[in-house]
Amino acid sequence: MSICAISRWVLLIIIFSPSLVNAATIAEGERIFNDGMLPSGVYVEAAIQGDIPVKGAQLACVSCHRKSRLGSSESVVQVPPLDYDSLFSGVSLSVNEQRGVSQQGATQKRIYTDESLARVIRDGIKPDGQSLDEVMPRYQLNDVEMQGLLAYIKSFKLNPDPGVNETELHIATAFSDENPAEAAIMLDVLQQFFADKNANIRHETRRAQHTPWTREWWYKSYRKLILHQWHLTGSPETWAQQLELYYKEQPVFAMVSGLGTKWQIVDEFCESHQTPCLLPNIIQPPATEGYYTRYFSPGVVMEAAVLAQYHLVDPKETTVIQLVDQNLLSQLAASSYQKDLGKAKQVVTVSTDKLRQNNILNEMPASIRTVIYWGSSDHLSDQLISKLTAIEVERLCVSSTLMPDVNSIKQKWPGEFCVVSPYRFKNRQFDDARTMVWLRRKGLGDGVAMRLKFNTYYAAKLVSDAIIAIRGNFSRDFFIEKIEHMVDKSLIKPDYAHMSSGPGQRYMSRGAYVLVSSVNKEPLSIGYDWTIPD
Amino acid sequence: MKILLLNSVILLMFSGFVTAASVERHASMNEDHSKHKASLHTNHVERYTVPYQYADISLVDSDGLVVSANDLFSNDKPIVLNFIFTTCTTICPVLSATFSQLQKTLNELDIPPKMVSISIDPEQDTPARLREYAKKFDALPLWSFYTGKSSDIVNLQRSFDIYRGNKVNHIPVTFMRNTTDTRWLRIDGFVSNAELLSEYKSLVGM
Numbered sequence: 001m002s003i004c005a006i007s008r009w010v011l012l013i014i015i016f017s018p019s020l021v022n023a024a025t026i027a028e029g030e031r032i033f034n035d036g037m038l039p040s041g042v043y044v045e046a047a048i049q050g051d052i053p054v055k056g057a058q059l060a061c062v063s064c065h066r067k068s069r070l071g072s073s074e075s076v077v078q079v080p081p082l083d084y085d086s087l088f089s090g091v092s093l094s095v096n097e098q099r100g101v102s103q104q105g106a107t108q109k110r111i112y113t114d115e116s117l118a119r120v121i122r123d124g125i126k127p128d129g130q131s132l133d134e135v136m137p138r139y140q141l142n143d144v145e146m147q148g149l150l151a152y153i154k155s156f157k158l159n160p161d162p163g164v165n166e167t168e169l170h171i172a173t174a175f176s177d178e179n180p181a182e183a184a185i186m187l188d189v190l191q192q193f194f195a196d197k198n199a200n201i202r203h204e205t206r207r208a209q210h211t212p213w214t215r216e217w218w219y220k221s222y223r224k225l226i227l228h229q230w231h232l233t234g235s236p237e238t239w240a241q242q243l244e245l246y247y248k249e250q251p252v253f254a255m256v257s258g259l260g261t262k263w264q265i266v267d268e269f270c271e272s273h274q275t276p277c278l279l280p281n282i283i284q285p286p287a288t289e290g291y292y293t294r295y296f297s298p299g300v301v302m303e304a305a306v307l308a309q310y311h312l313v314d315p316k317e318t319t320v321i322q323l324v325d326q327n328l329l330s331q332l333a334a335s336s337y338q339k340d341l342g343k344a345k346q347v348v349t350v351s352t353d354k355l356r357q358n359n360i361l362n363e364m365p366a367s368i369r370t371v372i373y374w375g376s377s378d379h380l381s382d383q384l385i386s387k388l389t390a391i392e393v394e395r396l397c398v399s400s401t402l403m404p405d406v407n408s409i410k411q412k413w414p415g416e417f418c419v420v421s422p423y424r425f426k427n428r429q430f431d432d433a434r435t436m437v438w439l440r441r442k443g444l445g446d447g448v449a450m451r452l453k454f455n456t457y458y459a460a461k462l463v464s465d466a467i468i469a470i471r472g473n474f475s476r477d478f479f480i481e482k483i484e485h486m487v488d489k490s491l492i493k494p495d496y497a498h499m500s501s502g503p504g505q506r507y508m509s510r511g512a513y514v515l516v517s518s519v520n521k522e523p524l525s526i527g528y529d530w531t532i533p534d
Numbered sequence: 535m536k537i538l539l540l541n542s543v544i545l546l547m548f549s550g551f552v553t554a555a556s557v558e559r560h561a562s563m564n565e566d567h568s569k570h571k572a573s574l575h576t577n578h579v580e581r582y583t584v585p586y587q588y589a590d591i592s593l594v595d596s597d598g599l600v601v602s603a604n605d606l607f608s609n610d611k612p613i614v615l616n617f618i619f620t621t622c623t624t625i626c627p628v629l630s631a632t633f634s635q636l637q638k639t640l641n642e643l644d645i646p647p648k649m650v651s652i653s654i655d656p657e658q659d660t661p662a663r664l665r666e667y668a669k670k671f672d673a674l675p676l677w678s679f680y681t682g683k684s685s686d687i688v689n690l691q692r693s694f695d696i697y698r699g700n701k702v703n704h705i706p707v708t709f710m711r712n713t714t715d716t717r718w719l720r721i722d723g724f725v726s727n728a729e730l731l732s733e734y735k736s737l738v739g740m
Contacts, residue, residue, distance in 0.1 A: 049726040054631045058670060064624045074624040075703050076723075135628050135724055488700035498684060500657045502621040502701065510657055530683070534598065534660040 028145070029152025036060035038145055046137035059137050061149075066503075067291075068477035069156050077135060083158040087112045117153070118146050160474035163253030163275075169223035169467065169474070172252040174230040174243070176260035183259050185449050186281065186456050187229060190257065192442045193460040194225045221472035225464070228252060236262040243269045253476065256463045257281055257456050261328055267293050276480045278463060280455035280494060283401055284329055290506060292476075294483070296455060296496055297422050297509045300333040300374070303399050305533040306512040307372065307420040308340035319346040319368055321393075323384075325375040326353060329402060333374040352379060359387060370418075372397040377408045385412055397514075404451055410517065410524075418527060422512040423451065424497045425524065434492045451495040458494035462486060498530060579723035581733070585716050588693035591686035593652065596664035596679045603690065606680070607711075612647035612738050614640070615709040615718075617696060619655035620667040625706050628724055632708075634671040635727045640734070641674050647710075647734070649677035654691060654701050656681045694718075712738050 031037045036044045036056035043056030057063075064079040066072050071079040080086065088111065112120070116127045121139050124132040141149060163170045173190055175183040201222045208219035230246045232239045243266065255277040258266060263279075264286035270277035270293045277293045279285070284299035311317045320341065324334045338347050352375065354360060371393045373380055380403075388396065396413050400406055400421035410417045424431060435457050439445045444453055462483055469482040487501035487508055496509035516527030590604045607613060616633065618626040633649055640646050653659035659667075664679040673679070681687075691697035696707050710719045710733065719737055721730070734740075 048628055048631060049724055051727045052631050052635045054627070058631055058634075059627045063627055066623065072623060074622070075698065075705050077624045079624060134726075135624070485702050488702065498657055500655065500701075502619065502655055502658060503623050504621055505658055532657065532660055534662045 025148045025151045026155050027152075028148035029150065032141070032145065032149045033061040033152055038141075039148065044139055044141065044145075046139040048137050049134045054137055064136075066477070066481050068473075068475045068481055069153075070158075070473055070475060070478045070481075072481065077133075082153055083156050084154060085158060087117065087153070114150055117150060121146065121149065158473065158475070161253060161476045162251035164223060164474040167224055168226050170226045170228060170250055170252040171463065172228040172230050172246065172255045174232060174255060174258040174260070174266050176232045176236075176239075176262075177234075178261060179259060182449060182452055183231075185444075185452055186257055186259060189439075189442075189444060189453050189456040190227055190460055192444075193457065193464075194227045197464050198224050221470075223467070225467070232260065232266075236260075236265055239265040240269065247273065253474065254278065254463060254479065257459050264288065274476060276476050276483075278459045278483065280459040281452055284332055285507075291504065292480070293506070294480070294501075295507050296459075296494065296499075297401075298507050300329055300399055300401055301336040302510070302533055303401060303420045303422065303512050304333040304336035304374075305340050306528070306531045307397060307399075307418075307514060308337050309531055309533065310418075310420075310514045310528040311341055311370070312344055317345060317370060319348065319364075321364065321368055321371045322347060322349045323352050323355065323371060323373040323375070324349055325379055326351065327375075330374040333399060333402070337372065337374075352384065355384060355387060356381075364391070368393055370395045370397060373403075374399060375402055377403050377405050380409055382412065385409075389414060400515075404449075415519075417517050417524075419515045419524060420512050421515055422497060422509055423495045424493065425513070425515060431493045455494040455496075458490075458492060461492060462490070579721065579725055579729075581719065581721045583717045583719055584695075586694050586718055588690055589686075591682060591690060593680040593682045593686075594661060596661050596668055598661045601680070606648075606650065609713045611645060612713055612734075613650060613709075613711045614647050614734065615650045615652070615711075616707065617654050617691065617694075617704065618651050619653050619701055619704075620659050620663050621655065622701070622704075625704065629706055629708070630667075630671045632725070632727060632730065633677060634673070636730055636734075637674050637677050639727075639731055641676050646676045647738075651677070651679050652687070652690065653679065653681045654687060654704055656684050656687050710734055710737050 028039045031039070032044055036058070038044050044060075045053060045055050046059065047053055048059065061082075062069075064072060064077075065082050066079075069083060070081040073079065112127060118141075119125050120127075120132060122141065124134070124136055124138050126132060171194070173186070175186065177183075201224065204219050204222040208222065211219050228246070228250060230243065232242055239262075247269075252275065255270060255275060258277070258279055259281055260266065261284070263282050263284070266277070267286050267288060267290060269275075271290050274292055279293060280296045282295055282299070284301060285293070285295040285297075287301075311320060322334045322337060324330050334349050338349060341347055348364065350360060352373075368391065371388055373396065375398075393415070395416035395418060396409070397418040397420065398406055398409065400419050400423055403409065403419075406419050410419075432454070435454055436445060438457065439453055465486055466479050466482040469486070470478050481503070484501045484503055484505065487499055490499070493499065497513070498511060499508050501508050511530050511532035513526055513530055514528035515524035517524050588603055588607075590602050592600050592602055593606060594600055614633075614636070616629050618629055620626075630651070633651065637649055640649065653664065659681045661681065664681060668677070668679050682690075688697060691704075694707075694709065696705060698704055705722065706724050708721045708725070708730065710721075711717070719733065721733060725733075
């Protein structure tokens with residue numbers, strides 16, 4: 001036997017020895033799975049439909065099998081789960097049916113070995129000799145690369161994520177002490193919602209005790225939903241520690257809703273703990289990338305960008321004055337507007353405090369057509385309004401998010417009025433009907449903070465629907481994937497006008513309208529149609 | 535659902551251009567359980583020819599330029615069309631990889647067609663996202679990407695009979711139209727590059 005032949009044997013033994021499958025091998029497999037990147041740094045190549053090449057991230061495993069690796073369903077295509085039991089143990093008789101509701105219907109019996117799994121990945125041939133559909137790419141992987149991919153796939157055991165036990169599923173909501181009245185309303189909606197849900201699952205848990213094994217996965221997936229109030233007190237610098245303590249005491253599966261201005265700390269907590277956080281009421285999400293934090297809107301920064309676009313295309317607009325309050329949200333909106341419009345037109349930023357003390361508007365350029373006020377109605381006093389009308393400002397623009405009760409100011413303002421708003425403003429009686437029935441029944445239909453109630457109820461409903469859809473597969477990633485698929489189908493609506501979601505999409509409503517009225521008695525109508533800043 | 539299907543059969547029959555195959559297909563969907571099986575075998579391909587009527591909506595390309603549907607679908611070049619969205623995980627990557635391969639051959643022709651992909655997720659797919667997606671699939675200049683107003687995009691999908699309620703429920707379809715025809719060849723299902731190329735060649739008489 002030559003030295004060359006011996007070294008080949010040694011190599012083969014190294015490759016196929018299970019004890020030597022180490023973390024580095026799994027990491028190599030993970031890169032193939034998620035990015036379509038081979039250890040050599042080149043993209044993996046594959047073919048679909050017989051003669052169509054794909055490479056790298058175009059169709060990496062994660063694309064269809066998803067981050068959860070529990071598969072997916074897109075109209076005609078059913079993608080099976082890749083957890084260890086599904087692949088290597090055949091049909092599971094346990095509580096968990098490794099599928100979500102939308103994936104049911106296709107039965108499976110797939111008992112793979114390393115060799116047959118490698119064969120199906122390379123050639124699309126299943127252990128029973130049948131071919132997989134040709135939308136499954138046939139990947140070109142050598143033995144070493146395949147070993148890495150198999151090691152990664154085999155590392156995936158479907159254990160419940162933190163925050164779930166045999167009987168309970170824990171959910172948190174986090175809020176600062178900035179606005180106790182709003183926090184109380186949000187908690188009222190959430191507590192009543194989960195109390196309702198828990199009342200309805202009592203029968204399911206009883207049925208689970210008397211059910212045949214074929215239906216175990218159905219009934220035994222029910223859990224009592226426990227809501228935890230994570231009240232964040234004091235300076236935001238201490239929030240991270242407070243969150244860790246809360247989580248240590250009782251890990252939660254997900255977070256639903258929250259209230260606070262300096263949200264970046266909570267955002268980082270959600271991302272670092274890989275905890276899905278569904279956030280309908282955060283007025284300004286941090287300017288970060290994220291996967292586990294899902295916001296309803298990009299916030300007032302986006303609204304300012306839409307208003308800037310509207311003013312950019314208006315030739316009559318030459319000089320705009322922005323009035324800014326001494327708070328973070330107001331200043332963020334003003335700097336976003338300045339950034340987007342400042343190059344094309346003259347934008348002057350004035351603080352409301354200063355304006356209250358001096359009549360600095362007299363020193364402004366002669367023709368000011370528009371004043372924007374980035375703040376709430378409480379701070380726009382009659383005195384300030386009269387200072388604006390004194391210099392014959394034609395138009396006042398406000399943000400519907402910062403000023404939820406725009407009508408109180410609109411009635412006082414004699415001239416043109418404009419509101420940048422991501423919210424629904426027409427056909428409300430139809431779209432609100434379902435949610436209003438629930439809110440009224442719970443004594444919450446009193447007209448106070450309705451936007452907060454609508455958005456909170458909607459988020460709670462999404463969370464509970466997604467928990468049903470994942471059945472016994474308590475994977476947070478799977479839970480997020482289900483939410484992504486549910487938003488577009490939902491029959492109820494939050495306060496946002498355009499809701500949609502999809503894989504990896506961080507915001508569920510991404511644009512805004514500019515609504516206008518030419519004189520104060522006129523109702524608002526669309527002045528600039530729904531715009532999504534690029 | 536049944537009423538919808540029946541309506542579409544009646545509409546198609548009145549349109550007068552429908553091939554026998556398309557009527558059969560719609561009729562058979564009402565009876566047996568073929569749909570259940572079809573959901574497990576995506577390699578089921580159907581083709582038929584239909585004169586779709588659509589409203590002249592405004593679309594926005596990946597450079598942010600506005601174009602009307604009438605101008606986009608004008609008869610100066612043959613058109614190859616599909617509907618995708620950039621965050622779609624299963625169907626669209628397959629459709630886009632197919633276009634990516636097909637464009638290489640079509641680009642070499644004397645008169646290359648317009649290849650058009652229209653996003654069915656206009657709330658997410660801004661021009662910038664479409665540019666990024668075009669790059670991911672190495673799109674050549676003959677292949678362009680469009681988005682638009684949500685309600686317009688839904689109406690356009692309805693006009694082409696591909697609207698299935700929400701984007702994740704959308705179906706894999708490729709449309710082609712020759713310059714001399716008002717009718718579109720509709721190919722339902724996933725096809726190989728060779729099949730698609732041969733359909734194109736026979737459509738334009740090559």
